[in-house]
Amino acid sequence: QKEVEQNSGPLSVPEGAIASLNCTYSDRGSQSFFWYRQYSGKSPELIMFIYSNGDKEDGRFTAQLNKASQYVSLLIRDSQPSDSATYLCAVKSSGGGADGLTFGKGTHLIIQP
Amino acid sequence: ETGVTQSPTHLIKTRGQQVTLRCSSQSGHNTVSWYQQALGQGPQFIFQYYREEENGRGNFPPRFSGLQFPNYSSELNVNALELDDSALYLCASTPRPGTDYNEQFFGPGTRLTVL
Numbered sequence: 001q002k003e004v005e006q007n008s009g010p011l012s013v014p015e016g017a018i019a020s021l022n023c024t025y026s027d028r029g030s031q032s033f034f035w036y037r038q039y040s041g042k043s044p045e046l047i048m049f050i051y052s053n054g055d056k057e058d059g060r061f062t063a064q065l066n067k068a069s070q071y072v073s074l075l076i077r078d079s080q081p082s083d084s085a086t087y088l089c090a091v092k093s094s095g096g097g098a099d100g101l102t103f104g105k106g107t108h109l110i111i112q113p
Numbered sequence: 114e115t116g117v118t119q120s121p122t123h124l125i126k127t128r129g130q131q132v133t134l135r136c137s138s139q140s141g142h143n144t145v146s147w148y149q150q151a152l153g154q155g156p157q158f159i160f161q162y163y164r165e166e167e168n169g170r171g172n173f174p175p176r177f178s179g180l181q182f183p184n185y186s187s188e189l190n191v192n193a194l195e196l197d198d199s200a201l202y203l204c205a206s207t208p209r210p211g212t213d214y215n216e217q218f219f220g221p222g223t224r225l226t227v228l
């Protein structure tokens with residue numbers, strides 16, 4: 001059973017600070033890792049993806065991947081109230097066949113003005 | 114570039130009925146995946162369609178079925194609706210399957226309520 005675990009939160013962070021979101025996964029064969037943002041009542045929006053160990057930066061967002069520890073994280077710098085949302089970690093295993101993603105339950109992030 | 118669209122936005126059905134949800138993939142994307150998202154949960158993979166055939170399936174019973182059409186649009190059909198089928202149904206498209214570069218882009222979803 002492939003599992004993706006996230007702390008459900010809520011995670012409360014002051015405006016302007018760094019928000020750190022974490023995710024662990026069970027399938028060592030996982031190759032691709034995604035972070036989605038989901039506002040209440042809306043569909044998930046892809047914000048970052050990472051395939052290789054290390055860091056990947058895109059604007060205020062940094063994704064970090066450690067395959068040995070089966071750990072993925074997302075850092076949001078200079079957090080803004082508009083960043084308040086649920087952040088979903090998703091993982092795709094390698095190999096052919098279904099390309100379905102396995103999602104965690106999400107972390108509810110609150111940025112306090 | 115046109116994004117993923119879904120219809121209808123909301124739907125109310127009663128237990129035992131059948132429902133059809135529709136999805137148009139993003140321009141240039143030939144693969145469509147369907148997910149079910151219950152309240153407070155992450156999306157769960159139902160199945161994927163590529164070249165009009167089911168390309169993979171998650172842990173959902175056969176009463177969940179689908180179609181893909183030559184224009185890459187897709188339908189999700191659910192028979193014998195149960196109360197637990199109440200959820201947000203999401204369609205996602207991706208440029209090509211079978212690779213590790215599998216960015217999936219979601220449509221706005223269909224909110225299904227089963228009474």
